Amino acid sequence: MKFFIWIVAIFALAVALALIIGYENGYVLLVYSTYRIELSIKLAVLLLLGGFVIAYALIRLLVHTLRLPAQVREYRARRRRDKARDNLFEGLRMFFEGRYGKAEKAAAAALEMGESPGIAALLAARSAHELKAFDKRDAYLNEAEKQAPEEKAARLMTQAELLFNQHRNQDALAVLTALNESGSKKHVGALRLELEAQQRAKNWEQVLILVAQLEKRGYFDAGQAQQLRLYVTQENLKRKANDVAALQECWRKIPSADKKLSGIAATAARCFIALGGCRMAQEIIEQSLDAQWDSELICLYSECLGQDTLKQIERAETRLFDHPDDACLLLTLGKLCAHQRLWGKAQSYLEASIGVEPTFTAHRELAKLHERIGQSEVADVHYRKSLDLAVRQLHDITGGRRKAAL
Numbered sequence: 517m518k519f520f521i522w523i524v525a526i527f528a529l530a531v532a533l534a535l536i537i538g539y540e541n542g543y544v545l546l547v548y549s550t551y552r553i554e555l556s557i558k559l560a561v562l563l564l565l566g567g568f569v570i571a572y573a574l575i576r577l578l579v580h581t582l583r584l585p586a587q588v589r590e591y592r593a594r595r596r597r598d599k600a601r602d603n604l605f606e607g608l609r610m611f612f613e614g615r616y617g618k619a620e621k622a623a624a625a626a627l628e629m630g631e632s633p634g635i636a637a638l639l640a641a642r643s644a645h646e647l648k649a650f651d652k653r654d655a656y657l658n659e660a661e662k663q664a665p666e667e668k669a670a671r672l673m674t675q676a677e678l679l680f681n682q683h684r685n686q687d688a689l690a691v692l693t694a695l696n697e698s699g700s701k702k703h704v705g706a707l708r709l710e711l712e713a714q715q716r717a718k719n720w721e722q723v724l725i726l727v728a729q730l731e732k733r734g735y736f737d738a739g740q741a742q743q744l745r746l747y748v749t750q751e752n753l754k755r756k757a758n759d760v761a762a763l764q765e766c767w768r769k770i771p772s773a774d775k776k777l778s779g780i781a782a783t784a785a786r787c788f789i790a791l792g793g794c795r796m797a798q799e800i801i802e803q804s805l806d807a808q809w810d811s812e813l814i815c816l817y818s819e820c821l822g823q824d825t826l827k828q829i830e831r832a833e834t835r836l837f838d839h840p841d842d843a844c845l846l847l848t849l850g851k852l853c854a855h856q857r858l859w860g861k862a863q864s865y866l867e868a869s870i871g872v873e874p875t876f877t878a879h880r881e882l883a884k885l886h887e888r889i890g891q892s893e894v895a896d897v898h899y900r901k902s903l904d905l906a907v908r909q910l911h912d913i914t915g916g917r918r919k920a921a922l
Contacts, residue, residue: 600631607639619643620652627659634664638674645678653678668698676709685716704735720752749774750783757787764796776803778810785816794820802831809835811844818851825856843873847881854885876905 546553555563607622620643627636637660644653660671672695679688692710696702711726724745731741749770756763767775767784774780781804785797797820801813817832829852832845839845850865866882869875883898 596629597631600626600629603629604631604636604639607636607643611639611643616643616646620647620649624656627656627663634660634667634670637663638667638670641674641678645681650682669695672698673706673709676706676713680709680713680716683716685713688713689717702729704730704733707733708735715748718751718755720748720755723748724752745774746777746779749780753780753783753787757790760791760793763787763791763793775800776807778804778808778813782810782813782816785813785820789816789820798828805835809839811842814842814848815844818848818855821852821855825852828852829856829858841872843869843875843878846872847875847878850878850885851881854881854888859885859889874901874905876902876909879905 546555603622604626607619607626610616610619610622620640623636623640623643627633627640637656641653641656641660644650644656657671657675660667664671672691676688676691676695679685679691689710692706692713695706707726707730711723711730714722714726727736727741727744727748730736731738736744752766753763756766763784770780775784781800785800788794788797788800798817801817801820804810804813814832814835817828821828829849832849832852835845836849846865846869850862850869853859853862853865862885863882866878866885869878870882879898879902883895883902886892886895886898
């Protein structure tokens with residue numbers, strides 16, 4: 517639009533000058549001392565216009581000449597920036613292609629030229645890390661800290677991730693702690709990285725806190741979070757298995773709903789049994805079985821023998837109404853009755869368990885029973901069957917591992 521207006525204005529001026537020159541027959545008289553110059557008005561106008569054009573051109577040339585050094589410097593700086601940016605993009609492309617040596621070289625060149633120093637230094641650090649050049653990696657991280665202090669969060673996240681990848685878990689946790697103390701808001705990436713580091717360090721209490729935070733952020737769905745909490749709680753219980761007070765404190769902190777889960781209850785029962793807390797183990801098993809049936813859990817019931825085995829037998833027998841064909845329940849009753857010297861009931865339960873599902877444990881317990889009552893030949897038969905089943909089970913396990921390896 518501006519160009520069109522200028523064209524119209526120029527044409528209008530040309531027409532006006534043509535009219536003036538065409539209809540005006542006057543003259544211009546110039547007097548200087550003894551000199552007199554007489555010009556027609558037409559020539560005077562043309563000279564004035566020509567002089568204006570020449571003067572304008574000379575002024576423009578002078579201004580351009582004076583600006584030339586600055587323009588040259590700006591051109592060189594622009595070319596340098598373009599080259600630095602090209603190096604940075606080239607480094608990114610090489611990194612994603614897995615050509616880490618070239619990626620480091622290009623990123624280092626961009627860093628030297630001052631193009632996005634924080635990003636360039638972190639890219640060079642990651643490339644050096646992939647090349648196992650850990651000293652160079654740390655040097656690039658230091659450069660990132662010096663040249664781009666405002667990008668502290670990105671630097672600390674990168675440093676923590678690289679240290680974690682190097683299996684320096686405690687150092688990675690220290691960096692993440694520094695990130696938290698810097699006032700940066702915890703995002704999903706930082707929480708996920710801290711979760712993995714805490715898992716490797718076996719800080720299970722902190723892992724539970726991080727799982728809850730990640731579930732709240734939507735990183736885990738309810739099922740994944742529940743499964744992970746189950747695993748973490750079990751590992752935390754196992755870690756406390758050498759100290760009764762620590763184990764009791766850990767069990768107390770577990771939510772009531774989680775205490776009734778079969779996996780957690782089984783782990784806790786084993787830990788208490790190992791420390792001689794059979795009474796506590798019985799309560800844990802019974803409460804969990806009241807909430808949901810689990811054959812593996814009922815097998816543990818016979819391992820926590822308390823002072824009142826008859827009461828245990830009565831409680832176990834009440835579950836036969838709902839689970840009459842459960843081999844583990846029958847085996848548990850057989851072991852409890854054998855412990856109480858109720859040989860007839862013990863034999864009946866053990867034989868019923870074998871009838872439902874022959875296992876080497878049931879045959880072994882039945883062999884012990886016959887041996888205790890003086891029936892050595894029958895005991896030898898069940899010992900052989902127990903051994904055969906154990907060998908078969910071991911063969912199936914090793915065979916499965918071989919297939920998996922193939």
